Amino acid sequence: MNPVNYLYLAALLFTIGASGVLIRRNAIVVFMCIELMLNACNLTLVTFSRMHGNLDGQILAFFTMVVAAAEVVVGLAIIVSLFRSRHSASVDDASLMKL
Amino acid sequence: MENLIALLVAAPLLGAAVLLCGGRRLDRSGHWIGTLLAAASFVIGAVLFTDMLGKGADDRALHQKLFSWIPVEGFQADVAFQLDQLSMTFVLLITGVGTLIHIYSIGYMEHDERRRRFFGFLNLFLAAMLLLVLADNYLLLYAGWEGVGLASYLLIGFWQHKPSAATAAKKAFLVNRVGDIGLSIAIMLMFTTFGTFAFGPVLGATGDASEGKLTAIGLMLLLAACGKSAQVPLQSWLGDAMEGPTPVSALIHAATMVTAGVYLIVRSGVIFNAAPDAQLVVAIVGAVTLLFGAIVGCAKDDIKKALAGSTMSQIGYMVLAAGLGPIGYVFAIMHLVTHGFFKAGLFLGAGSVMHGMNDEVDMRRYGGLRTYMPVTFVTFGLGYLAIIGFPGLSGFFSKDKIIEAAFAKGGTEGWILGSVALLGAAITAFYMTRVMLMTFFGQKRWQPDAEGREPHPHESPKSMTIPMIVLAFGSVFAGGFFSIGDRFLHWLEPVTGHDHGDAPISATTVTAATMVVLVIGVAVAWSVYGRKPVPAVAPRGSLLTRAARRDLLQDDFNHVVLVRGGEHLTRSLVYVDHTLVDGVVNGTAASMGGLSGRLRKLQNGYARTYAVSMFGGTAVLIAATLLMRAV
Numbered sequence: 138m139n140p141v142n143y144l145y146l147a148a149l150l151f152t153i154g155a156s157g158v159l160i161r162r163n164a165i166v167v168f169m170c171i172e173l174m175l176n177a178c179n180l181t182l183v184t185f186s187r188m189h190g191n192l193d194g195q196i197l198a199f200f201t202m203v204v205a206a207a208e209v210v211v212g213l214a215i216i217v218s219l220f221r222s223r224h225s226a227s228v229d230d231a232s233l234m235k236l
Numbered sequence: 237m238e239n240l241i242a243l244l245v246a247a248p249l250l251g252a253a254v255l256l257c258g259g260r261r262l263d264r265s266g267h268w269i270g271t272l273l274a275a276a277s278f279v280i281g282a283v284l285f286t287d288m289l290g291k292g293a294d295d296r297a298l299h300q301k302l303f304s305w306i307p308v309e310g311f312q313a314d315v316a317f318q319l320d321q322l323s324m325t326f327v328l329l330i331t332g333v334g335t336l337i338h339i340y341s342i343g344y345m346e347h348d349e350r351r352r353r354f355f356g357f358l359n360l361f362l363a364a365m366l367l368l369v370l371a372d373n374y375l376l377l378y379a380g381w382e383g384v385g386l387a388s389y390l391l392i393g394f395w396q397h398k399p400s401a402a403t404a405a406k407k408a409f410l411v412n413r414v415g416d417i418g419l420s421i422a423i424m425l426m427f428t429t430f431g432t433f434a435f436g437p438v439l440g441a442t443g444d445a446s447e448g449k450l451t452a453i454g455l456m457l458l459l460a461a462c463g464k465s466a467q468v469p470l471q472s473w474l475g476d477a478m479e480g481p482t483p484v485s486a487l488i489h490a491a492t493m494v495t496a497g498v499y500l501i502v503r504s505g506v507i508f509n510a511a512p513d514a515q516l517v518v519a520i521v522g523a524v525t526l527l528f529g530a531i532v533g534c535a536k537d538d539i540k541k542a543l544a545g546s547t548m549s550q551i552g553y554m555v556l557a558a559g560l561g562p563i564g565y566v567f568a569i570m571h572l573v574t575h576g577f578f579k580a581g582l583f584l585g586a587g588s589v590m591h592g593m594n595d596e597v598d599m600r601r602y603g604g605l606r607t608y609m610p611v612t613f614v615t616f617g618l619g620y621l622a623i624i625g626f627p628g629l630s631g632f633f634s635k636d637k638i639i640e641a642a643f644a645k646g647g648t649e650g651w652i653l654g655s656v657a658l659l660g661a662a663i664t665a666f667y668m669t670r671v672m673l674m675t676f677f678g679q680k681r682w683q684p685d686a687e688g689r690e691p692h693p694h695e696s697p698k699s700m701t702i703p704m705i706v707l708a709f710g711s712v713f714a715g716g717f718f719s720i721g722d723r724f725l726h727w728l729e730p731v732t733g734h735d736h737g738d739a740p741i742s743a744t745t746v747t748a749a750t751m752v753v754l755v756i757g758v759a760v761a762w763s764v765y766g767r768k769p770v771p772a773v774a775p776r777g778s779l780l781t782r783a784a785r786r787d788l789l790q791d792d793f794n795h796v797v798l799v800r801g802g803e804h805l806t807r808s809l810v811y812v813d814h815t816l817v818d819g820v821v822n823g824t825a826a827s828m829g830g831l832s833g834r835l836r837k838l839q840n841g842y843a844r845t846y847a848v849s850m851f852g853g854t855a856v857l858i859a860a861t862l863l864m865r866a867v
Contacts (some may be wrong), residue, residue, distance in 0.1 A: 155851060159844050167843075232841030 143184040151177035164216045164226040168209075175205050237287050238300040240368060241317040244327060247277040249363040249522045255356030266352030267345075270359050271338040277362065278331035287322055293730045294322055300586050305389040306641060310431070317374030318435060322731045325569060326499060333491035334362045336703035340584050342482040343699035344591060348481075354394060358487065361387035365492040369499055373434040373520030374423045381419060381464070381496065385412045388493055399733045404476035411473040415463015415777040422456035425449065450507055454514025454790040457504050458521065464636035465497025465551050467525045472790045474548055475532070478540040482587030485540060489547040490580035496571050498551065501558040502565050505732055509561055515537040516649070519559025520567040522532040523656040526552030528788060530663035534670065535680045537774055538597045539586045542671050543579070546623065549660060550575050556653060557638045560645050565732035570715075570724045578622040579709030584704045585616030589675060598675040600772050601683050606676040608693035609626075611701045613676050615708040620672050622711035625754055630715030635661060637719075644737030651740070661750055665757025673765040681772045 150173055157170030179198045186194030198204050251273035255266050262269065288296045294648040295322035319327070335686040345351045364383025369628040371377040385723055393405025425529060426433045429445050442450060461467065466474035474494070478485055488494060501508065501518060526549050533545025554572050557564035590597060622629040625636065639661065643654035683689045695701065718724035725734060739746075776782070783789055 158847050159851075227845045231843070 140184050140188050143180060147180040147184065148175045150174075150180065162227045162229050164219065164228050164231075168212055168216065169230055172205065172209070175201060237284060237492040238298045238319075239824055240284055241298060241300045241319050242302055242532055243280050244277050244284075245317075245363055245366045245370060245541055247273045247280065248359040248366065251359035251409055252356050255359065256350055258352075260352075263349075263352050267338075267342050267355045270344065271335065272330065272357030273359060274335045274338045274362055277366070278328075278335050278614065280669060281324075281327045281331045285328060288319075288321070288324060293726070294332060296730070297725055304401075305376070311377045311427075312432070314373065314434075315376060316372045316434075317370045318371060320731050321728050322499075322503065322569065322570075323369050325573060325728065326495070329364065329495075329573055330362060330365050330369070330491045331691045333576050333580045333707070334358075334487065336706055337483050337487050337491070337580065337584070340486075340587070340700050340703040341481075343697045344483055344587055345481065346697075349393075354391075354481070357387055357390045357394065358483075359760055361372075361391065361487060362493055365496070368620045372436070374419075374426060374438070375430075375433050377500075378419055378423060380418075383414065384411065384464070384496060385409060385416065388412070388477070391479045391484040391487075394484065395802050398479065400476075401479040404479035408473040408477050410764045411470050412463045415460045415470055415497075418459025418463065422453050425453045425456065429453070435503070439504070442506050442510045442599060445510075447511055450511040451514045453509040453516060454504070456506050457500055457507070458514065458518050461497030461500050461518075461555065462501075462521060462660060463497070466548050467495045467497065467521050467552065468528050469549055471525060471528065472787065472794055474710045475541050475544050475787055478538070478544055482583060482590060483541065483543070486580045486583035486587070487538075489544070489583060494547060494551050494552075497578070498554045498558055498572055501555065502568055502719075502732055505558075505562070505565050508559075515559055515561055516671060517648070519556050519645075519653055522554070522556030523653055524552070526548070526556060527656060527663070528552070530660050530667065531780070531784050532787050533667040534663060535777070535781050535826075537600050537785075538596055538603075539589065539671060539675060540583070540598050542599070542667060543582055544689060546582075546664070546667065549664060550579065550623070553635060553638050553657065554658065556657060557641055560641050560653070560720045562735035563644050564638065564641040565736040566725050566728045567634065567641050569728060569732070570718055571634035571638055573718070573724075574622070574634040574711070574715045577707050577714050578619040581619035581707035581711050582614055582623065582703055584700070584707065585612050585619060588612040588700055588704065589616075591696050591700070593682070593691045596682075596685065596690055596691065599671065600770060600774060601681050602675045603678045603681040603770065604676070605693055609695050612704065613693055615704040616676070617672065618708040619711050620668050622715070624668050624758070625661060625750060627751070628714070628716065630711050633715035633719040636747055636750055639750060640739065640743050641737065643741060643746060644739040646738050646740070650737075654746075658749060658753055662753035662757040665754045666761045669758045669761035670765050673761065674770055678770055681770065683772070688736065689704070777793075 154170040154173035154177060157173065158167055160168055161170065165192040179201050182198045182201070184194075186192060186198075216226060219231060223230055255262060255270055258266070274334050284298075297318060299316065299318050301316040301317050303315055304312070305315045313803030338355070341351075341354065341358065345354050350352065361384065364380050364387050366380070368377055368384060371380055389405050389409040392408050393402050395401045396405070423433050426438055429449050430438050430441050432438060462470040477488060480488075508518065529545045529548025529550075529552055531545075533542050533549060536542040536545060550571070551659075554568040554575070557571065559570035588609065589602065589605060589612060592603065592605075592612075596602070618629070622631040625632040639657040641656060642657045643650050645653055682693075684690050684850075774785075777785070786792065
């Protein structure tokens with residue numbers, strides 16, 4: 138199978154994730170879209186690793202997963218406490234810092 | 237012997253410190269402490285003087301370095317003293333006359349509850365003036381110069397509860413500041429030109445400097461001298477300074493303060509010799525002041541202000557003589573010393589008259605006092621004869637020499653300066669005769685004062701009359717003593733140099749002319765104030781008289797030119813500040829504010845907006861990278 142197809146799939150996933158981040162208001166959905174973008178990147182990295190025949194991309198993909206896992210922990214905690222205090226998970230409501 | 241020099245300054249300085257810090261427990265003894273320390277300074281001066289007389293003319297100068305004041309690489313200022321014949325003359329005058337004035341003040345200020353403080357200020361005055369004449373560099377001289385300014389401020393405003401005295405003190409201080417600027421600039425110029433400001437190196441190296449620089453230094457020194465010595469155009473403080481107690485006036489006018497300017501010019505004589513333009517300006521300033529003061533003196537009814545005009549005029553003579561160069565330096569100092577005697581005597585006499593007349597100063601309310609105050613009358617009369625130049629008395633010798641020297645300047649300048657000096661002698665004879673006649677002769681014109689107290693003229697106590705008698709002796713004999721055998725000339729010549737000049741007319745002719753104008757002046761005064769009774773209310777008088785009563789419009793001139801001019805300058809500067817400077821500043825602020833208001837809208841707080849900008853930025857970066865690769 139042509140490895141370039143994986144790249145097309147990754148680009149598609151990344152685009153879906155980016156659109157979700159820009160369009161959706163629910164913090165959980167935005168969060169999931171960010172995960173989607175990260176995984177699209179992982180897919181790209183692994184594909185390139187395969188194409189070039191070395192392991193650099195795969196190692197980098199592991200790093201990305203570890204960072205993503207940490208980010209999920211912090212991000213979900215923020216979203217939960219935001220929901221508790223404001224009874225809403227909309228990211229547009231969290232704009233109190235603007236003048 | 238050198239080690240005694242510092243004590244000259246230290247004694248009165250100690251007196252000032254003790255009296256001003258000692259508090260009320262010294263109220264009963266303070267005046268004695270002050271007088272004793274002034275006298276101690278005089279005794280030290282006399283010891284040094286006898287020692288100096290025993291030496292040859294050329295090695296009489298003594299030096300004492302006390303300590304390094306500001307030791308910096310390339311800038312050495314020492315507290316060091318120099319006592320030569322010129323300084324010695326001043327030391328004896330300052331401490332001698334100063335001590336007499338201290339003694340006089342014991343009686344004069346007897347009823348003043350702040351007498352201790354008064355003596356403290358007097359001692360401070362002496363100390364500052366001694367520092368001024370003993371310093372061996374211009375920077376230390378400047379310290380003394382400022383000290384004199386401070387002491388005069390404190391003493392003129394001694395009766396500070398009177399608003400007029402407080403204002404007069406402020407005026408004297410401010411006008412003096414203008415002159416002080418001249419001295420500080422002169423010192424800076426000296427430092428840039430010669431790299432030092434000690435007398436020896438500066439005065440020894442004038443040949444190396446360009447004439448332009450020396451002229452600048454000379455003119456700045458003249459400005460300084462004008463401030464302290466009340467010469468035109470900085471003369472306006474002198475008349476108002478009469479608000480101080482009378483002993484202060486005597487001290488300022490005879491021994492300290494106004495003589496400082498003459499000292500400065502004579503001390504810096506070498507600079508002026510090398511800068512003829514500056515020297516001519518000195519002579520012109522002296523000549524103008526000489527007439528200015530004399531005319532003001534003619535119109536004043538206040539006895540002290542008439543004498544103040546006279547001081548201005550006599551100092552004008554000295555400055556004129558100092559502006560003649562080596563022809564006149566010695567005579568300037570000689571007139572300064574004789575003037576110190578008779579002017580101190582006249583002021584103390586005026587104080588004695590006021591003391592007996594409930595502090596009345598208007599001469600139109602005196603009259604016929606000679607029988608009530610015989611001692612004052614005789615001493616004042618001798619001072620009067622001395623100042624008008626009556627043959628044989630002090631003023632005759634010293635003033636005559638200056639007039640001769642003015643003619644000996646040569647050329648048209650010599651004729652003009654000589655004629656002005658001669659005219660000044662006539663006016664001097666007129667106004668002093670007027671003072672004499674209005675005060676001691678004619679009928680009584682006394683009136684009760686504002687509180688209805690009838691004046692009871694009486695002779696003053698011994699502490700006041702004895703100094704007056706001593707000064708009267710000086711007024712009579714000093715001039716003759718100095719002139720016989722040219723004693724004073726030989727004494728001072730090694731320091732100041734001397735030159736006979738080329739007189740177009742003989743000394744005898746000048747003396748005869750002086751006698752003629754003297755007689756004319758006295759005769760005119762007699763015909764106006766002696767023959768007819770003096771009106772108790774001043775007549776309206778001619779235009780000149782009215783102008784002279786207002787000090788020849790000096791204050792009006794200052795008000796219009798300096799005060800109004802300053803106000804207009806300030807207003808226009810404020811206008812420029814408000815429109816131009818503030819416009820630029822506020823405009824910048826406003827445009828920044830507007831710009832920020834627009835930029836602020838970019839920050840709308842929506843997370844997706846920031847996300848878009850992040851994506852956009854990343855896209856731009858990637859596009860740029862690819863573009864660079866492609867190229």
